[in-house]
Amino acid sequence: MSLAPQLWKDVERIRAAAPLVHNITNFVVMNTTANALLAIGASPVMAHALDEVADLAGIAGALVINIGTLSPAWIESMRRAGLAAREHGVPIILDPVGAGATALRTETCVALLTEASPGIVRGNPSEIMALAQATCGLTVRGRTKGVDSAHDSAQAAKAATALARRFACVVVASGATDFITDGSRSRFVDGGDSLMPRVTGMGCTASALIGAFAAVNTSGFAAALHAMGVMAICGEIAGSLSQGPGSFQLNFLDALYGLLPEDVEARLKIRDA
Amino acid sequence: MSLAPQLWKDVERIRAAAPLVHNITNFVVMNTTANALLAIGASPVMAHALDEVADLAGIAGALVINIGTLSPAWIESMRRAGLAAREHGVPIILDPVGAGATALRTETCVALLTEASPGIVRGNPSEIMALAQATCGLTVRGRTKGVDSAHDSAQAAKAATALARRFACVVVASGATDFITDGSRSRFVDGGDSLMPRVTGMGCTASALIGAFAAVNTSGFAAALHAMGVMAICGEIAGSLSQGPGSFQLNFLDALYGLLPEDVEARLKIRDA
């Protein structure tokens, strides 16, 4: 049975409710992820001050924590926001940018996984494998090279599943094909476009969109699946219209904004893993 | 009598003089507001270090303070820059992003209003109403939801007028229609496009452009009116060329850059409030 109608129902909910998605994210993508959230119909707020992150947890529909450009003060804000969101039952999405590339990043993610209990973790395959190595005793060959992946999502399937079980969360390893698991159920999402890794922050955008879907769907597994489906569909649409990564960016936002149920019906490619 | 010729004279002044506009603004919009200022012909500088903000006040044509992504260190820089600008007679524009959403934001704005005496305040209707509630004893129904408005500008007219009188400044409550007042005179500006709230930082862009106009026009009321007129006109032009918020962004910058006197003549819609 196609998941298209369920995915579309979530898009309609986002457009109707414009859920507030609180982002503590990196400097590189703040603009682009805010724009992606607005384009799909959500209401983004980017805020990191220690004195206000807890306030926002009370009114937000989801909290997205992205460690892309880390510093000690921001880590403390992420921690406090995470604890407040957990207390208020606000869904938390963790994007472990560059986990494995530096000790600071890996350690920060492990601390957030333990203390804030994010319901969903989305990273590239290398990041997910680095986290599984740090917390589940898995051995990984190859190493995160900066913030780009050195592995594909199939290679990360075992690590993602172990991580999902270890922290009782949904894990997404995204790439040309996305792998999504809650530790028992697993799916692959196909689609997208080869230009996507040539645009900075497409992974961060995926995490932000998961936040929008998690704000309207209590199943973290469904929210992650639907968000990754929308990424793949809009990436495919944008890719067909673009000459390069510059035009891709604008076409991707236009595609999110103009998404129709027939696009989802025609293009959604989810399969069991 | 049409205000188009006076507006156009300011555009010509900006293009001829390329006034330096000093921005202490948020991480989300630094790139887009710098680009908007360059597109209209101004020279933006984004700087927040405590050790240099006073230096810049001596050479800047205007100072734009935008509290979008606040933190204690930045608040101190905003304060020091504001005091230096005030001392040098440099016009100050305050953008109270998210005022009302968290106590930190409201309090920071009230402190800046009191100490730095900005000549112009531009916010969305909910932000303006939150500031009037905090400083003028007005009661507001509904609450700022993050950084998006829960009210329209007509609902904020009374609050904007009270705020303008209380702090002897020009207040702009912007939205589908903009309301501009100096406490005695008031105007509405119509135009723009429904895509504008789907692009992050269009309000911040308006505040930045007010800075450019304030650098070449000593009347804060005229500067605010002309800048909001340009926003509405270029928004309308960009909207007519765009499929969504992605293409809107680039068309808006192109429209600022290519603005012609006949566009202003044909599209400027200002009416008494």
Add this chain to the structure above:
Amino acid sequence: MSLAPQLWKDVERIRAAAPLVHNITNFVVMNTTANALLAIGASPVMAHALDEVADLAGIAGALVINIGTLSPAWIESMRRAGLAAREHGVPIILDPVGAGATALRTETCVALLTEASPGIVRGNPSEIMALAQATCGLTVRGRTKGVDSAHDSAQAAKAATALARRFACVVVASGATDFITDGSRSRFVDGGDSLMPRVTGMGCTASALIGAFAAVNTSGFAAALHAMGVMAICGEIAGSLSQGPGSFQLNFLDALYGLLPEDVEARLKIRDA
């Protein structure tokens, strides 16, 4: 003899190796410079935490330090990253944004020049002249106005040469025409488009691209020359397709991504200075 084949060889090396370019750069351009690096084929990482900058030096192909939005904590990270890169033999590129405009900026650059010994410095003519004034005893007429240049690159030739000799590095003074020198050899690069100064961060993008070329070419002089050649060529291509600075941005990224050897052969304009 045309330098086009040598330039093209470097582009192919970048596309094949996707060198990691570590950027400690300003908030305004993080997104755009990351996208430019991805478009040419490199792998950017933006990171500034004191605890991880040294880690990254061990895996990066180049380090780009850009002082655009300075603060004390970032200065310390730049210093530590610079020392680690120097120790590992990683090429360092310094972009002295706004040097001369405030004392903080000039002093920070002088300290980095002295301690980290960047192999390549790229600034606008006013910035290069301000650094030569501060370190080589040259007298400069006119002053950096914020972050935009008040001089052209021919006016900066003497200052650039003095600076290159003083610090044994390659110096690029970029503008409508670029001047590149290692203190003995000097070249001019022509091309580009009049829209380039209307887009924020094109200079920062040039510095980032120099990082990509320096990661694959051990000659700093050749790396700088090739990167500036690519900027000029892609600027020319993008300019021919654009209505304003908005469309220019996307066309420039598309041009970097789609660059062909015949574009380089037909458009590269390098001459002895």
